[in-house]
Amino acid sequence: MHNIITKSKDVTLLEILDRVLDKGVVISGDAVISVADVDLIYLGLKGFAQFSGDHGTAKGGTNYRPHAGASVTMRLYTYGIIDFSNQINEPIYGLEGARVYNIPYCDIGAVVSEFTEPIQNMTKGSVLAHEEVVERLMERFTVLPVRFHTVLDGRDGVVSLMQSHYKDFRNNLDRLRNKVEFGIKVIWPSDKIKEHIINTCKKSNQKASIPDGTSNKRFIRKKFEEYKIDEEFQKKANKFIKVMDIFFSKFAAEKKLKKLKTENLLLDAVYLVEKDKQGDFKEAFEHIKNPHASFKFLFSGPWPPYNFVILPKKSDLLKDSMQEDLFDKVIQQRDLVGADKI
Amino acid sequence: MTLNSMVETDFPEEFIEEMEKSQDVLPKKIDANPENVEKGLAKLVLTLIELIRKLLEKQAMRRVEAGSLSEAEIERVGETLMKLENKMKELKQIFGLKDEELNLNLGPLGDLM
Numbered sequence: 532m533h534n535i536i537t538k539s540k541d542v543t544l545l546e547i548l549d550r551v552l553d554k555g556v557v558i559s560g561d562a563v564i565s566v567a568d569v570d571l572i573y574l575g576l577k578g579f580a581q582f583s584g585d586h587g588t589a590k591g592g593t594n595y596r597p598h599a600g601a602s603v604t605m606r607l608y609t610y611g612i613i614d615f616s617n618q619i620n621e622p623i624y625g626l627e628g629a630r631v632y633n634i635p636y637c638d639i640g641a642v643v644s645e646f647t648e649p650i651q652n653m654t655k656g657s658v659l660a661h662e663e664v665v666e667r668l669m670e671r672f673t674v675l676p677v678r679f680h681t682v683l684d685g686r687d688g689v690v691s692l693m694q695s696h697y698k699d700f701r702n703n704l705d706r707l708r709n710k711v712e713f714g715i716k717v718i719w720p721s722d723k724i725k726e727h728i729i730n731t732c733k734k735s736n737q738k739a740s741i742p743d744g745t746s747n748k749r750f751i752r753k754k755f756e757e758y759k760i761d762e763e764f765q766k767k768a769n770k771f772i773k774v775m776d777i778f779f780s781k782f783a784a785e786k787k788l789k790k791l792k793t794e795n796l797l798l799d800a801v802y803l804v805e806k807d808k809q810g811d812f813k814e815a816f817e818h819i820k821n822p823h824a825s826f827k828f829l830f831s832g833p834w835p836p837y838n839f840v841i842l843p844k845k846s847d848l849l850k851d852s853m854q855e856d857l858f859d860k861v862i863q864q865r866d867l868v869g870a871d872k873i
Numbered sequence: 874m875t876l877n878s879m880v881e882t883d884f885p886e887e888f889i890e891e892m893e894k895s896q897d898v899l900p901k902k903i904d905a906n907p908e909n910v911e912k913g914l915a916k917l918v919l920t921l922i923e924l925i926r927k928l929l930e931k932q933a934m935r936r937v938e939a940g941s942l943s944e945a946e947i948e949r950v951g952e953t954l955m956k957l958e959n960k961m962k963e964l965k966q967i968f969g970l971k972d973e974e975l976n977l978n979l980g981p982l983g984d985l986m
Contacts, residue, residue, distance in 0.1 A: 542885040543876075545892050659876070666877050718887055747951030751937065754954065758934040792895035795887075799895070829882040 542829070544655060546714060547662050550837035555676035556612060556700075557842070558692070607634075607689055608646035609681045610664045611835070613672040614704045616640045625664045626657050634686060636693035639700055642668060643689060646682055665835045673708045675700060676835040699842050707839060709806045710784060713832035715816065719771065719797040720825050721764075728763045732756070765791075772798050775819050782812040787838055797826070801838040809833060915968040919961070920975045924986060926957055 608626050616635035619642070625631045629644040642664070661679050668674045683689050693700065768791055775798065780786060783802040792799050804812045813830075820828050882888055933950050936942050942950065965971070977985040 542882060542888055543880045545889060546880050547878075549892070662878075663876060670877075716882075716888060716891075718884070718891060745948060745951075747948050747955060749951075750955045751933075751947055751951040754930065755934055755937050758931070758938075793891050796891040796895060827882070827884045827887060829880065829884075829888050831880040832878055834878050 543831075544658070546831045547658060550834060551658060551661055551676070551679035553678060554837040555678050555835075555840050556681075557678045558681055605685050606646045607643040607683050607685060609677045609683055609689065610642045610644070610661060611668055611677050612675040612693070612700050612704070613640050613642060613668055614638070614708070615672045623664055623667050626660050631664055634689045634693075636690055637697060639693060639697070639704065641677075641689045641693055643683070669711070669835050673704050674835050675703050675707070675840050676837050696842070703840050703842070707803070707836045710803050710836060710839075711806060711809065711833035712836045712838055713802050713804055713809075713812060713830070714834065715775075715779065715798065715800045715802070715831075716796065716829040717771075717775070717798040718795050718827040719768075721794040721797075723825070724767060725760065725764060728760050728767070732759060732763070768797055776800070778815045778819050779812065782808045782815060785839055803836060803839045804833075806833075912968050912970070915964070916970055916974060919964060919968070919970060920977055920985065923961065923975045926961060927986065929957075930954055 608629075610625060610631060613633070615633065616638050617633070617640075619631070619633050623631045625644040626646060627644070627648065629646070631642050631644040633640040633642055644664075658679060665674055665676045683692060772788065772790055776786070776788065779800070779802055783804050785803040787801050789799040791797060802812065816828070816830050820826075933954060936950075937947065965975075975986075
């Protein structure tokens, strides 16, 4: 009836940014640590510089690029890991209009395109180009989307990434085959809900047995009322989320729910749905949406499974070997303790 | 540009607003310089104190709810919590910190508070 589908560009961009910026295959964290206005350490975006030798580990933002001219290796912008190790025949164009191609390793491949620009601020266009490539790939393959602006050093860098994470990538590809991600956000009228709670509290809560009197007691009473209201508020939120989640979970393989990110944003959820259950899932959404007139809903998808790529924490860190050393030490120490006991 | 994924909502503005509000507390750029290095430290310390203060308060409320505090105890607890809250307000003001700044992003575990 009044089911207006609004395709607002900005909401779409935000939904995309929410996914591409720090989800999917994240190779390293991303933060600039600066001391007194001088960017000292630039983490992330540099890919696996140390794999390909000594190109310097801290390629600074735009103004500091060691050996920029002398560098022989091509920098490769990486879009996703796919379960396919042959050439991609159909032409797909990515950032800078460069044609994307597949770098195989065993039975998987990394989809890349050549990238010449120095690391610079992201633009809306490049975010959309990234997302478009991943979505095109999703039509034919299972894709692990790689985080936006992951640039690796040459073919060797890409291959060694796949080499060192082959098992993780393989597991994720198997798990995510034929599945897509949907996002659901729900805003509830938190003011009205609170008002309602306060009114019912006032009616029933004559027994709040804190005697009036000193300011200290009044303080406790005020705090206690706030505490009760918040408790009710949380209970109500849980109840509503449970009702909705039961519906959606019927058609979902996995899910991630976030409750009350802000007072108004009751639910921020992503569901992993099998491709042939997409219709059912959408229908479930419409069913939930209609009877909850005072709630506001946002439905998005089908997305590549950004939120469901699970890599062990270790792969975030670049120094795998160092970690293993540490681990060895722990084991050795434990052995020693055991020996002492005997 | 042709994207298959789409976003459907009757209320785009409201969702944009809430999404912006819920953005990460972790700054993309960690900035330390002589003027604000003190503030950064104060932020970390006050965050931890604030966490403990909130825990204490919650525990006190549970005791009140259970009715296991005598009137004298309520009096003392009230005084303590009130003083603690005022002191925190003072400190926040001195270092120019807002309530929502006193938080830590614990990565996959979400926010501290």
